[in-house]
Amino acid sequence: MRMGAVVVERITVVGVGLIGGSLALALKQAGAVREVTGWDQNREHLHCAHALGIVDNIGADIGSAVADADIVILALPVRCLAQVAEQVLPSMRPDAILTDTGSVKEAVVAGIEPVAGNVGIAYVPGHPISGTEKSGPQAAFAELYRGKRCIITPTSSTPAAAIETVAQLWRCAGSEVVLMDVRKHDRILAAISHLPHMIAYALVNSVSNYDEYEENILEYSAGGFLDFTRIASSDPVMWRDIAMENRGAILEMLEQFETYLAELKADIAALDGKRLEGFFRQSKLSRDAIAGSAPTCTKGD
Amino acid sequence: MRMGAVVVERITVVGVGLIGGSLALALKQAGAVREVTGWDQNREHLHCAHALGIVDNIGADIGSAVADADIVILALPVRCLAQVAEQVLPSMRPDAILTDTGSVKEAVVAGIEPVAGNVGIAYVPGHPISGTEKSGPQAAFAELYRGKRCIITPTSSTPAAAIETVAQLWRCAGSEVVLMDVRKHDRILAAISHLPHMIAYALVNSVSNYDEYEENILEYSAGGFLDFTRIASSDPVMWRDIAMENRGAILEMLEQFETYLAELKADIAALDGKRLEGFFRQSKLSRDAIAGSAPTCTKGD
Numbered sequence: 001m002r003m004g005a006v007v008v009e010r011i012t013v014v015g016v017g018l019i020g021g022s023l024a025l026a027l028k029q030a031g032a033v034r035e036v037t038g039w040d041q042n043r044e045h046l047h048c049a050h051a052l053g054i055v056d057n058i059g060a061d062i063g064s065a066v067a068d069a070d071i072v073i074l075a076l077p078v079r080c081l082a083q084v085a086e087q088v089l090p091s092m093r094p095d096a097i098l099t100d101t102g103s104v105k106e107a108v109v110a111g112i113e114p115v116a117g118n119v120g121i122a123y124v125p126g127h128p129i130s131g132t133e134k135s136g137p138q139a140a141f142a143e144l145y146r147g148k149r150c151i152i153t154p155t156s157s158t159p160a161a162a163i164e165t166v167a168q169l170w171r172c173a174g175s176e177v178v179l180m181d182v183r184k185h186d187r188i189l190a191a192i193s194h195l196p197h198m199i200a201y202a203l204v205n206s207v208s209n210y211d212e213y214e215e216n217i218l219e220y221s222a223g224g225f226l227d228f229t230r231i232a233s234s235d236p237v238m239w240r241d242i243a244m245e246n247r248g249a250i251l252e253m254l255e256q257f258e259t260y261l262a263e264l265k266a267d268i269a270a271l272d273g274k275r276l277e278g279f280f281r282q283s284k285l286s287r288d289a290i291a292g293s294a295p296t297c298t299k300g301d
Numbered sequence: 302m303r304m305g306a307v308v309v310e311r312i313t314v315v316g317v318g319l320i321g322g323s324l325a326l327a328l329k330q331a332g333a334v335r336e337v338t339g340w341d342q343n344r345e346h347l348h349c350a351h352a353l354g355i356v357d358n359i360g361a362d363i364g365s366a367v368a369d370a371d372i373v374i375l376a377l378p379v380r381c382l383a384q385v386a387e388q389v390l391p392s393m394r395p396d397a398i399l400t401d402t403g404s405v406k407e408a409v410v411a412g413i414e415p416v417a418g419n420v421g422i423a424y425v426p427g428h429p430i431s432g433t434e435k436s437g438p439q440a441a442f443a444e445l446y447r448g449k450r451c452i453i454t455p456t457s458s459t460p461a462a463a464i465e466t467v468a469q470l471w472r473c474a475g476s477e478v479v480l481m482d483v484r485k486h487d488r489i490l491a492a493i494s495h496l497p498h499m500i501a502y503a504l505v506n507s508v509s510n511y512d513e514y515e516e517n518i519l520e521y522s523a524g525g526f527l528d529f530t531r532i533a534s535s536d537p538v539m540w541r542d543i544a545m546e547n548r549g550a551i552l553e554m555l556e557q558f559e560t561y562l563a564e565l566k567a568d569i570a571a572l573d574g575k576r577l578e579g580f581f582r583q584s585k586l587s588r589d590a591i592a593g594s595a596p597t598c599t600k601g602d
Contacts, residue, residue: 191511192526199529224497225493240581268544268545288534
């Protein structure tokens with residue numbers, strides 16, 4: 001996609017925070033869209049996004065905000081996606097495309113696809129693997145998606161042309177687009193993102209509640225602990241929602257993790273130096289192989 | 302301690318890698334010692350440390366390297382400490398002090414203290430909470446210990462004057478010295494350092510061995526996973542030794558962690574949003590409270 005090639009005339013971004021706002025900025029900068037309309041339940045965010053030039057105009061209500069769009073992008077917390085989709089679909093043009101940025105896909109697709117099907121509108125489930133620890137329109141920037149992956153999880157009923165249009169948008173924003181089965185997406189994300197978050201939250205609670213000594217032992221933490229637990233500072237509401245929406249895959253990954261932890265524990269208890277060294281060496285090999293393969297980000301990716 | 306005030310005339314550093322080399326450089330820069338002798342089983346490291354000016358001279362053998370020292374500092378892997386202490390103690394001056402930098406203390410003290418007691422030499426167990434992911438004399442730098450904590454874990458038989466002399470050295474190197482019970486040290490370190498390392502190693506093995514799909518799902522990892530698992534790139538031999546030397550405390554912390562993980566798992570299985578949000582919020586509060594309280598380091602701290 002050459003810079004400046006228009007993909008669609010008008011898009012509407014519902015949810016003008018870091019994720020939606022950054023996509024709007026990237027697409028405008030790339031010349032991929034002519035006009036961006038914004039909508040947000042948070043009126044302050046909406047007016048801020050307008051003032052910052054993230055969106056060109058704002059709708060009077062959510063229905064009119066989406067009425068003229070070629071593509072409507074729902075950049076909202078996973079728990080709101082299906083409900084907001086139900087709100088916007090009746091107001092959309094029949095030839096328009098609905099897409100989203102949710103970090104869990106099986107539950108979201110199950111919620112949105114039948115409703116979109118009822119009104120004959122193409123729905124393309126998407127998930128950009130990027131973010132920062134910040135949120136809101138002030139945090140948005142055009143480069144957020146550059147060099148990152150965006151996963152699209154079409155089903156058998158997703159029209160190929162709609163997939164290609166949404167993929168083009170993400171490529172214009174600088175991302176590499178990967179098509180993936182929706183179930184696989186949720187398991188991969190559970191493994192590389194949701195599981196680490198669950199572990200980090202449990203670790204911090206475990207250590208901070210260690211009360212053999214009358215002081216907060218977290219005060220002794222050095223850089224290793226701080227790096228390791230940074231993701232435990234993530235938004236509790238967002239992670240509550242992800243944990244609930246991707247329950248099956250997360251429980252599966254937690255059980256797999258527990259198996260490995262039990263193996264390690266048994267080797268420590270048995271003072272089996274050979275197995276311990278092998279366990280650590282295998283882990284180091286796997287970790288070193290991905291070192292530096294992606295820049296830092298901490299959103300629900 | 303003013304800059305330039307000499308604490309002792311001569312020290313000998315056994316093990317001239319990152320930890321021992323950096324301490325030598327810091328003490329020379331601060332004018333806290335007049336002469337540094339070095340020893341290392343690795344002759345290449347030893348000559349490198351000499352060439353870099355980390356040590357002023359090198360011993361012909363380990364016995365003569367320590368013979369004239371006021372303080373002998375063992376900066377070696379935890380598993381070697383007791384054995385090397387047995388080697389050096391007979392050659393040391395009776396009024397000299399032996400100290401070490403091992404990141405596990407109960408097992409090390411149990412190994413060294415009786416031997417030091419037999420020859421009437423004061424032994425001061427120490428552990429500087431700092432390091433980098435690098436190693437060897439080339440990685441040593443004088444600022445490593447600045448603004449960091451050094452924990453000294455004396456027993457009832459450690460002479461107060463010897464504790465104060467070793468504490469002064471660490472203060473000259475820029476550290477804050479904390480005196481702590483040896484058992485407490487090992488439990489705190491198990492909680493804030495050893496447990497996170499065990500978890501990171503188990504997580505990477507767990508995720509990299511997830512084989513439902515015919516590809517390495519680690520390739521999808523974004524920054525959050527990379528930050529979280531950086532410590533799984535640590536030295537397998539060093540961590541094998543720490544896991545074995547601090548077995549009791551690490552197993553205790555692993556069990557406490559498993560309890561919290563089980564609670565979280567039950568809340569996810571029950572789709573208990575209120576408890577999940579509370580769990581994540583409590584963790585975020587604890588983690589945010591220590592944010593930025595210490596700079597990055599990744600050694601066995």
